[in-house]
Amino acid sequence: MQRIEVYDTTLRDGSQGEGINFSVYDKLQIAKKLDELGIHYIEGGWPGSNPKDASFFREVKKLSFKRAKVSAFGSTRRADVKVEEDRNVRLLLEAETPAVAIFGKSWTLHVQEALKTTLEENLRMIDDTVSYLAGKGVEVLYDAEHFFDGFKDDPDYALKTLKVAWEAGARVLVLCDTNGGTLPFEVEEIIDRVWDYFNGSRDVVLGIHAHNDSGVAVANTLVAVRKGVSHVQGTINGLGERCGNANLCSVLPNLQLKMGYCPLNEEDLKKLTEVAHFVYEIANLRPNDYDPYVGRSAFAHKGGIHASAMLRNPRTYEHVPPESVGNRRKILVSEQAGRSNIVHRAKEMGIEIDPRDPRLFELVQKIKEAENYGYQYEGADASFEILLRNTLGENIDLFSLKGFRVIVEKREEGETITEATVKIDIENEVAHTVAEGDGPVHALDNALRKALKPYFPDLERIKLTDYKVRVLSEKEGTAAKIRVLIQTTDGEKEWGTVGVSTNIIEASWNALIDSIKYGLWKTINQKKH
Known part of the structure; x- marks a missing residue:
């Protein structure tokens, strides 16, 4: 099985996503996390595009990475300009990174319409830039921009651009689906043609860079690896321009846990969820609970039958162990829940309940009645624990x-x-x-x-961090039933509470009361023990 090297472009391609604006400090923090994860290449940005990226390359030299190589990104020289006189090429060298990714045009449409130059000059631009940088001792990764679209229009020319880059000294030829419009079966067929063009020589190293405009960036990346591609590019959480890039948080565990490749070691893969949430936080984005592998709901089980089976054997409803990617299992309590869900949730809270305890049936009925009214305990763990303990006879109403x-x-x-x-x-x-x-x-x-x-002087530590209002019956207008969810923290732990009423003040009060009661009760209980 060939080695798979991982090239992360979160700091460059990912930062081009709408609403994302990393500071230099943000980028440095993310780079350190990526190195801890075991990423092989970290693309820091384009030194010639803006002062922020130039500053990043100055500052990143002060960091010491255990495994990752930092890569700068840039384009081939401009048309009709000597490579040594091209400012952007000069700035790439001044970034002093061990690797440089150079993109060149492989689509005749772009050569003629975007660059406004000849097909022959474009080939010379690729040759001159790659050979110049390689001659300076820099590891060159050649990004064949729009390769798949270019191949569909003019396969001979698209392939010729790869040959020129390879013979000029590029270590990797990265096939880019820049517009994100290629489907998996097309990726397979075109990569077969590329190998045929190079006579099946595995001395040639191919890479894949997929965008997600058709929703298949991850699939395209996986099929490319099956076809012999050994260099994989993507971003954490799939961040990127338009619909984003191939999501490494799906690509990496699929390669490692499903396909038998080992882009990371086993212990590093367990950091994946932490890194995914860290990047969301730095990007000032709310984590997507439904992200595969790393989302908070990726291993959440709500149906009573599911939970019962899970307690006997997790393989019944989980395709991989959540711990393998640093995530955790959640057994939800809802109107669909049975006694198994409640027993599991109680155990997580340190409460042992006999599954045959008649009070469980009473609690299940209370939950179903409450959720029928509009309550929701999935995001209100503290309200559920209050209900549970009160039902079991433990009064925590202070x-x-x-x-x-x-x-x-x-x-x-x-x-x-x-x-x-x-x-x-x-x-x-x-x-x-x-x-x-x-x-x-x-x-x-x-x-x-x-x-x-x-x-209760400890109340000073308890702070509300989030307040959400949801209208449950929109057709009733201002008389609609309201659900309020409140998040609270004591500086160490966070908990959620819920309140429901046709009166928004009463709904808010109910959620507020639960949040304060729960926080004070936890503090008092901890002091006792």
Whole structure:
């Protein structure tokens, strides 16, 4: 089985995705993570395109990578310009990277319409640039831009560009599906033709660079490897221009766990989920829970029959062990859940329940009734644990509501004032407080905290981090039922709570109360132990 080398272009191609803007520091942080993952090549950017990329190449020299080579990216020399006089080529050398990826045109359409030059001059541009850089001791990877489209239009010319680059000293010939319009069966057929052109010589090293405009970038990459390609390019999470690039978070485990190749070692592959989420975070994007392998829902099981079978043998509903890619299994609790789901979730919370316990049936019924009303416990682990413990007879209600009131006043000068009054019972003492806030929920939160702080000083550590509102019955307009999900943290752990009502303030209050109760109960419980 041939060695597969992995070339990551998250910092260059990935950064061209809409809404993505990496700072120099961001790129350096991601580069370190990619090296930890065991990536072989990290493409840092195009030194001649912008000051940020030029700065990255200056700063990255100060880092020490264990395995990865940093690569700069650039184009062949300009038409009718000597290679040694081309500014972009000079900047590639000044980046002082051990490897350089050079893209050249392999599609006659682009040569004539985009470059506005002759087919012969384009071949000279490829030859001059690759041979010049290789002669300077740089490892050259040649990206045959638009290769598959170019091959479909004029196979002889597309193949000739590869031959010129190879004979000029390129170490790898990367076949690029730049527009992302090629399908897997076409990739197979065209790669066969490329091998025939080089007389089947495996001295030639082929690479694949696939875009996802047809939704098959990962599939195209995998079939290319089956056809003998040994250099794979892509991005973490499939980030990239338009519809993105081949997603390495799918490509790598498919190659390693399904196809028998080993682009990474076993322990490095277990870092994949962590790296995927890290890149999402740096890119300021919310992770896609439904991403294969690394998504939070990739190994989530909701149906009661599924959960029951999973507890007996995980292979029944999992194609690979989640731990193999650093992910974890989730057994969800919902109206579709049976006792097996609840037993598993309880065990994760440190609660051992006999599957024959009659209180389980009661809990299942409560969950089904609650979800029928509009509750959802999949994203509200703390609300579920409160319900579970209360059903099992463990009361964690540290305080109880006697009443609340919210007043919103719109003044003539344009200012809106919100005031909340809260009355709660704490250890048979009534606390009655008033507070203002930026809106009803904020005012209620302030008033509740004002009442609780004298009794629970640890409340200072508990902060709300996210607040989501979902309309459940849109056709009912402003009378619709509302679901509120709140995320809370104590600086170490995060938990979710849920509230549902036709009144958005009441729904918010229910989620808010659960979040505070749960946080205080966890803190008190930890101190006891």
